[in-house]
Amino acid sequence: xxxxxxxxxxxxxFHNGHFHHLIQSKKITNSDYSIVVMSGNFTQRGDVSxxxxxxxxxMAIENGIDLVLELPTLYTLSSAENFASGAIKILDSxxxxxxxxxxxxxxxxxxxxxxxxxxxxxxxxxxxxxxxxLARGVSFPKARERALMMYLNDVxxxxxxxSTPNNILGVEYLKSLKRQKSNIQPITIKREGxxxxxxxxxxxxxxxxxxxxxxxxxxxxxxxxxxxxxxxxSYNLLEDSIKNGNVVKSISDFDKIILYSLRKMxxxxxxxxxxxxxxxEFAIKSAANKCNSISELLSIINxxxxxxxxxxxxxxxxxLGITKKDMETSINAKPYIRVxxxxxxxxxxxSEVSKHSKKLDIIFSVKKFMDNCSNKNLKMMMEKxxxxxxxxxxxxxxxxxxxxxxxxxxITL
Numbered sequence: 001x002x003x004x005x006x007x008x009x010x011x012x013x014f015h016n017g018h019f020h021h022l023i024q025s026k027k028i029t030n031s032d033y034s035i036v037v038m039s040g041n042f043t044q045r046g047d048v049s050x051x052x053x054x055x056x057x058x059m060a061i062e063n064g065i066d067l068v069l070e071l072p073t074l075y076t077l078s079s080a081e082n083f084a085s086g087a088i089k090i091l092d093s094x095x096x097x098x099x100x101x102x103x104x105x106x107x108x109x110x111x112x113x114x115x116x117x118x119x120x121x122x123x124x125x126x127x128x129x130x131x132x133x134l135a136r137g138v139s140f141p142k143a144r145e146r147a148l149m150m151y152l153n154d155v156x157x158x159x160x161x162x163s164t165p166n167n168i169l170g171v172e173y174l175k176s177l178k179r180q181k182s183n184i185q186p187i188t189i190k191r192e193g194x195x196x197x198x199x200x201x202x203x204x205x206x207x208x209x210x211x212x213x214x215x216x217x218x219x220x221x222x223x224x225x226x227x228x229x230x231x232x233x234s235y236n237l238l239e240d241s242i243k244n245g246n247v248v249k250s251i252s253d254f255d256k257i258i259l260y261s262l263r264k265m266x267x268x269x270x271x272x273x274x275x276x277x278x279x280x281e282f283a284i285k286s287a288a289n290k291c292n293s294i295s296e297l298l299s300i301i302n303x304x305x306x307x308x309x310x311x312x313x314x315x316x317x318x319x320l321g322i323t324k325k326d327m328e329t330s331i332n333a334k335p336y337i338r339v340x341x342x343x344x345x346x347x348x349x350x351s352e353v354s355k356h357s358k359k360l361d362i363i364f365s366v367k368k369f370m371d372n373c374s375n376k377n378l379k380m381m382m383e384k385x386x387x388x389x390x391x392x393x394x395x396x397x398x399x400x401x402x403x404x405x406x407x408x409x410x411i412t413l
Contacts, residue, residue, distance in 0.1 A: 004349065005031035006097040006184065008071070008087040008173065010039045012049050012214070014059035014234040017103070017192050017207050022064055024189050025101035033345050035067045035097065036060055037087045039076040040385065041248075041392035042320075044083045045165075046312025048248045048392065050214050051241045052404075057340040057411045062233035067346035068411070070338040072381050073388045074322065074330035077313050078274075082331060084172035085179075090335055092182045095356035096349070099185050102173055105164040107190035109174075111157060112167065115148060116174035126151045139307050141168075166191050201225065217242065218249045245397030251312060253395035254319060255293050261318045262288035273317040274327040275310055284314070320388055329377050336361040336369070336378050338385070341411025366405045 005025055011018060026034060038060065040053040049056065057068040075086025091097045104112065118126055129150050133143035145162040152158050161167050174186055192207045201212050208229035216223055223242065227235050241247050251258075262270065262284060270281035283301045291297040298311055317323075337360055342350065353360065363369045366382065373379050386405045393400045 002033065003029055003031040003098045004033040004035065004096055005029050006091040006100040007034065007036045007065075008038075008084070008091075008100070008102065008169075009036050009060075010043050010049070010210075011036075011056045011060055012039075012043055012210050013051055013056065013230070013238050014063055015208060015210060015213055015230045017209075019063055019231050020192055020207070021101065021103050021189050025099075025187065026064075028187055028189075029099040029101065031099060033067075033349055034065050035069065035091070035094070035349060036065045037069050037071050037090050038340070039071050040073060041388055042073065042077055042316060044076055044078070044080065045309040046077065046314075046316055047251050048253065048395070050217055050247055050249065051238060052246065052389075052392065053340060054408055054411055055237055055241055055246075059234045059237055061341050061343055061346075061411055061413045062237075063231050067342045067349045068340040070340050070385070072330065072335055072338070073320065073384045074327060074381055075335070077316055077320070077322065078327065078330075079310075080168050080172045081175070082327075084169060085176045086330070086335060088173060088176035088180055088182060088184075090337060092180055092184060093334065093337070093357060093360060094353050096352050097184050099187060100173060100177070101187045101189060102166070102170050103191040104166045104170040104188045105191050106161055106167055107188060109186060109188050111161060112170045112188065113174055113186075114152065115158065115161065116171050116178060118148060118151060119144075119171065120175045120178040123151075137305055139305050139310075141307065201229070214249070217247065244399075246399065248392060248395040251315070252294055254316075254391075257319050257391070257394065258294055258315050259288055259291065259297070262315075265318065270318070272323050272325075273314055274322060274324050275306075275314050275317075278305075280306070280314075319391055320384060322384060326380065326384065330381055333377050333381065335381070336363055338363045338366075338382075339410060341413075343413040364410060 009018065022034065038056060041049050043049060053070060060068050069090060071087055075083055091100060126147060129147035130143060133146045148162065149155060149158060170188055177184060177186060201208055201216065206228055213226055213229060216226055223239065267281045267285050270276060270284050287297045287300040291300065294315060298308060301311060302308065339362065353362065361378065370379060370382060389405050390402045393402065393404065
């Protein structure tokens, strides 16, 4: 079998930047086959996917991805470190992936690798510097960036590298490859167009950020201007989803569900949510009892130690029933392989994986998996995926159907 390319993505939604990344990655690696490990109905930054995971899988396959695997919710709704680690575990466990390609702002694998070496092995001098910065009361990402700058002692080379999201994830992929002793070879492609958080639609480019595309979907009755920034199959699927009321525009669609959950929970239960520490549970409980919206709640509990994305993930943990123990279990688990969709090339990949990794849990039917799986940790992780879909669908305008993980057909082309 010729070279196989692995990608980790959210495709929220699949746009021209994603298509460019796929085409360039296949060209550089001389790969005829591609696999994406894709987040489901929620995203790493503590937000919602604008369309469901099956629609995203169809977008990916219609634009040239051969096999779409779901990144379990417990990895998706986590730090960049756990997100990357879970995805690399899945790609590496397949036993046939030759390359992983990720987008980055700096487009310099050497710089990212230098940083990853420090983070993967954490020399004592670096850990001392990190502890010192954390003691200043800043957020972990900011403390880590400052500690790295001091340890590497080359401001010109490393300045601002860890201030952009794709560089950060790139470093985490490289770190995970090292820690897992993976033979997968990494490459990076320069991220084209607007920055991740740039909400403005560009005038003179065909590359728009996912944020700007989602902003248009939230605010405009007519989304036709997005045709310039999305491959035709993606645009058509997005347009159909909007017409059918099957879109979730933002975490604010869960305002009342989140506030209900937090008001119902005790402070001890809130303290058991991942990432909650240092008495944050009291601030969350107090704010939930007097706020009318998530944006209002976030403005009250926002501190320099906690980033907004981290706080949003905590709110989602509350409605998805995710505890610190669940998160710890997922970190130590060898994840299952959940297939969302494939084309003819994807069938060949699955056949090849089955030859190389005969003991691997490859899931085509969630019901069969839940009926037959004897591993309680993997069953718990799948239960979180099922519940995440059930909660996500509550924000639909029309068809809020439950248990779609049991009934939805695989996406095939």
